[in-house]
Amino acid sequence: MSGDFPKIMHPFRSVLTALTCAIVAVTSSVAPARADVVGVVRGTLTRADHRPLAGVTVTLAGERVSQSVLTGPDGRFAFARVPFGHYTLRAAAADGTAVASIDVATGAIVDVALVAAPVIGRTNATATSVRGTPVSENAYGARRLAALPRNDRLDAIVEQVPGVVRFSYDEPVAHGFHGLSYELDGAPLPQSTSSNFAQLIDPRNAQAVEIFTGAFPAEFGGSRQGAIVNVLSGGTEAGAGGALTLGVGENGSSDARLVQHFTSGRAQFSLALNAQRTNRGLDTPSKIAEHDASATSDQFLRIALPMGERDLLAADFSSQYASFQIPINTAFSPSSPFVAVSGTDDVQREYDRFASLSFTHTSKDGNGYLRLVPWMRWNRVAYDGDLANDVQANVVNDDGSLTPQNGLRQDRIASYAGLRASAFRASDRHALKFGVDLQQENLRSSALIRIPGSPDFIDDASAKGTQTGAYIADKWTPTNRVAINAGLRYDHSTGYTRGSQLSPRLEINQELASGTVLHAYVGRLYAAPSLEDVRRDAIVTQTASGAAPVYDLKPERDTYVEIGIARTFRPGLRAYLNAFDRTAVNVLDTTQLANTPLFAVFNNAVGRDRGIEFRLDGSSARVDSGVSLTFQRAEAGGVSGGTFLFAPDAAGDLTLQPEDHDQRWSANAFYTRHFGGGLRSFATLQAEYGTGFPVQFESGQGRLPAHWILDASVGHSADQATKRFGYTLSVENLLDHRYVVKINNGFNTTQWNAPRRFVLRVTAPW
Secondary structure (H helix, E strand, O other): OHHHHHHHHHHHHHHHHHHHHHHHHOOOOOOOOOOOOEEEEEEEEEOOOOOEOOOOEEEEEEOOEEEEEEOOOOOEEEEEEEEOEEEEEEEEEOOEEEEEEEEEOOOOEEEEEEEOEOOOEEEEOOOOOOOOOOOOEEEEEHHHHHHOOOOOOHHHHHOOOOOEEEOHHHOEEEOOEOOOEEEEOOEEEOOOOOOOOOOOOOHHHEEEEEEEOOOOOOOOOEOOOOOEEEEEEOOOOOOOEEEEEEEEEOOOEEEEEEEEEEEEOOEEEEEEEEEEEEOOOOOEOOOOOOOOOEEEEEEEEEEEEEOOOOEEEEEEEEEEEEEEEOOOOOOOEOOEOEEOOOOOOOEEEEEEEEEEEEEEEEOOOOOEEEEEEEEEEEEEEEEEOOHHHHOOOEEEOOOOOEEEOOEEEEEEEEEEEEEEEEEEEEOOOOEEEEEEEEEEEEEEEEEEEEOOOOOOEEEEEEEEEEEEEEEEEEEEEEEOOEEEEEEEEEEEEEOOOOEEEEEEEEEEEEEEEOOEEEEEEEEEEEEOOOHHHOOHHHHHHHOOOOOOOOOOOOOEEEEEEEEEEEEEEEOOEEEEEEEEEEEEEEEEEEEEOOOOOOEEEEEEEEEEEEEEEEEEEEEOOOEEEEEEEEEEEEEEEEEEOOOOOOOHHHOOOOOOEEOOOOOOEEEEEEEEEEEOHHHOEEEEEEEEEEOOOEOOOOOOOOEOOOEEEEEEEEEEOOEOOOOEOEEEEEEEOOOOOOOEEEOOOOOOOOEEOOOOEEEEEEEEEO
């Protein structure tokens, strides 16, 4: 299959060639590069007597982002494409200076009334207004990300917000179900439940990460969305310069990171190269890890090309490689009945390529834009099983008898091509957005299954599938205290399984008092299984080599309801409390394939998750902090589809029972203190608590013990201006608390969490 790589990558080279030609053709001065995941900031600038001030420059400044516009004859100004984050608005006129602090989220419309006065006046704009920051939105800026102890794992960032729990192999499970939707600079990053261990993008390549856990707008859909994760790549606003970071730590950990930012004419470039290795890569089936080394590397390039004052051409290119030894257990214990032969050498290799090209045109008045994003992705997962030893592995049954295990080799390639188109227009009372998402996937899979006492079973397959989505949404504000966000989305999917759904979504926000919003949402969601989620070997390993391929998975269909209240105490400090209810039919869930770490998808006929979540989030010049608390009950019933050769109506008892990832109480908290000259030094303490998962799948009988983990980091950021070195000392699992993440339950093997690990990184800027 490796011989197909040049053919698959040919479109990437074509995109890069076209982009390079465009860069060479434009030679005027650099203009600010606007990102692709945005909100709207607008308002008026007036004198103290409310008369408008025209022709005054208004500046919007945040982390590595700065934009400026002139006020119109009526004193109005607008920034149509503002990346999510915390900002300061400033306007200096002959009458005085006006300053406002604001928070911006994707899809938010932040209206600010600036008043210029002889003495500097500060306006604390309420971001959680009826059209401001969505209630279930959580954002992490560059400064906050840099200070977190586990900032090299995107999953670790996502798992800090309400409604999300950390499951085995560091998989985030959101609101009771597997599957999150990821976006990079406004382009989708498709993924499946194929148990790829490599992350989609290194968060250290990001300027900010934003996570929606509820109230999903109509523009998101088509795939499982327990949460929406928007990643905003960074660097193109940083000008020239770069840095080299080298790290070393316990458990054989080492890493290297090189970043470089530069400009050429109007074009702005940001390049990041990362490489990491460790002797403890994955959650293991035994307390002491055996055969668990991993190595990863990734390269990321962001190019932004302003084409005039209101047009932007931008491109993202990403390439990743990861290799993971599959941990084994060579000694029987009641909690780990899978016993492998000593020296078993199973390895999983992952390759990923991604490219997107986006064109954005902003309207002259700053209240609208048009955006086109063609994108491509190529993904390969090769599982190299040690067949000779795998078939000697056994499960030790309760009565002491042995069940021999299968051996597996698999090489799977999935290629994607897609197009996203959207248009947005805001007026005084309405904010209308509509768009389409088109995606085609091609899959080729080669598998060899070795079953003791039977001939090798070879299964080669290929398939094509599509996902089509179209939506229209309006954020209507009939009064200054009420906003109605109504949307309608249509999804259609083809492949091994097909389906479609028309999904209405409705959100109502009522401002009870300044900064306090009562919130309610109801929406329908549709999730199609990806092609690589449907694999014949799942059936064979569970039944017999003569079994015919059965692709009986059904698309998941959810109804999500949320009601809550949000309070903004000041810009940078807000809290929300939500009650949620998620019900689903044909829930897409996973089961482990024999003694491999590969996962196959099946349906639960019905599923439900109900709970209450709380978030308090604060940022100031010296402190970043956050607290999340969730109580929920994730339940399912009626196993069917995929791995199991019976339909939902034959699944028997549909009584809801706890899912294996049902953790009733989850809590996360972090506190970062910035100090020293320029506040360049920091210290962070982070904690995680969970009450443990059920011992058996879909059974309320018994739970694992509660656990809690402490992480910490201290450091000093490198100074680009003075070329002074920076450093970070981080420690994961500070108290070295070891616990069983999940126990063998018939669907998955036992896994233990990682031990304590110290890592020291030193950064040299230039």
